[in-house]
Amino acid sequence: MDLLAILISSLLINNIILMQFLGLCSFFGVSTKMKSVVGMSLAVIVVILLSAAITWPIYRFVLDPLGITYINTIAFILVIAALVQLTELVVKKVSKSLYKALGVYLPLIATNCAVLGVALTNVASDIPYSEALVYALGSALGYSLVIIAFAAIRIKLNAANTPKALKGIPIALITASLMALAFMGLAGII
Amino acid sequence: MPIVIAIITVIILVVLYVGTGMLNDKVGVPKGCEKAYLEAQECETCSASGSASCHSNDGKFQDALEFMKEVKL
Numbered sequence: 006m007d008l009l010a011i012l013i014s015s016l017l018i019n020n021i022i023l024m025q026f027l028g029l030c031s032f033f034g035v036s037t038k039m040k041s042v043v044g045m046s047l048a049v050i051v052v053i054l055l056s057a058a059i060t061w062p063i064y065r066f067v068l069d070p071l072g073i074t075y076i077n078t079i080a081f082i083l084v085i086a087a088l089v090q091l092t093e094l095v096v097k098k099v100s101k102s103l104y105k106a107l108g109v110y111l112p113l114i115a116t117n118c119a120v121l122g123v124a125l126t127n128v129a130s131d132i133p134y135s136e137a138l139v140y141a142l143g144s145a146l147g148y149s150l151v152i153i154a155f156a157a158i159r160i161k162l163n164a165a166n167t168p169k170a171l172k173g174i175p176i177a178l179i180t181a182s183l184m185a186l187a188f189m190g191l192a193g194i195i
Numbered sequence: 196m197p198i199v200i201a202i203i204t205v206i207i208l209v210v211l212y213v214g215t216g217m218l219n220d221k222v223g224v225p226k227g228c229e230k231a232y233l234e235a236q237e238c239e240t241c242s243a244s245g246s247a248s249c250h251s252n253d254g255k256f257q258d259a260l261e262f263m264k265e266v267k268l
Contacts, residue, residue, distance in 0.1 A: 105231045113236070
C-alpha cells in the first residue's frame, strides 16, 4: 500500500515537472513534436530508473560510511553523466532501432535536472531501496504523462489563432501554469 | 582525512566520466541514424553543444527584438 501511495504521489500529486519544477528545459524545448516527446519520455524513464538504482547504493554504502555525504551532489552529477554516456554506448552497439527511438535523446538527458532531482530526493528522504525505485518510476511516468499531454496541447495551439505577442514560449508558459493549477487539484486524493 | 577521501572519490568519478565519454565518442552514430540524431538535438531551450537549435534561436531572438521595437511603450 505504501508503494502504491508513493507511486501515485510521485506520478500525480508531487509531479516532478508541474509541482517540483524540475526538467523544465526539456519540457519546453522538446515538446513541439509528438515523436520527439515519446522518445524523450522513454529515455527519461530508463535513465531515471537506472540512476536511482545506482545512486542510492552509492550514497548508502560508499558516501555515508566514509562520512563524505556532503559531496553527494557533485558525485551524483558525475555518476549520472557517466551512466548516460554508458547507456548511449550500449544502445549504439546493441540495437540500431532502439538507438533511433530512444538513444538519440540521451545526450539531452545528461543535463536534465529531473534525473538529479530524483536521485537527491531519494537520499534526502532516507527511504528504503524499494521505495526509492518506486518513487523514481512514479516520477519518470509523471514526467512522461505531463510532457505528452503538454505536447498534445502545444500541437493544437500551433494551429490556433493566438495573438502575435503570445506565440511560441509565452503561450506555452501560460499553458504549463494552467496545467500546474489543474494538477494542484489532485492534492487531496491520497 | 575525510577531505582526502572526498577528493579521491571525486577524482575517481571524474576519471569514470571522462573514460565513458571517450569510449562513447569512439563509437559513432550508427549509419542511418544521423538524421534522427540531429532532429533529436533540436531542443528549443537547450544550448548544449552548439546545436542547430541555437542558430534557430538566434533568429527567434532577433524576431523578439524586432517585435519589442514595434510595440515600444
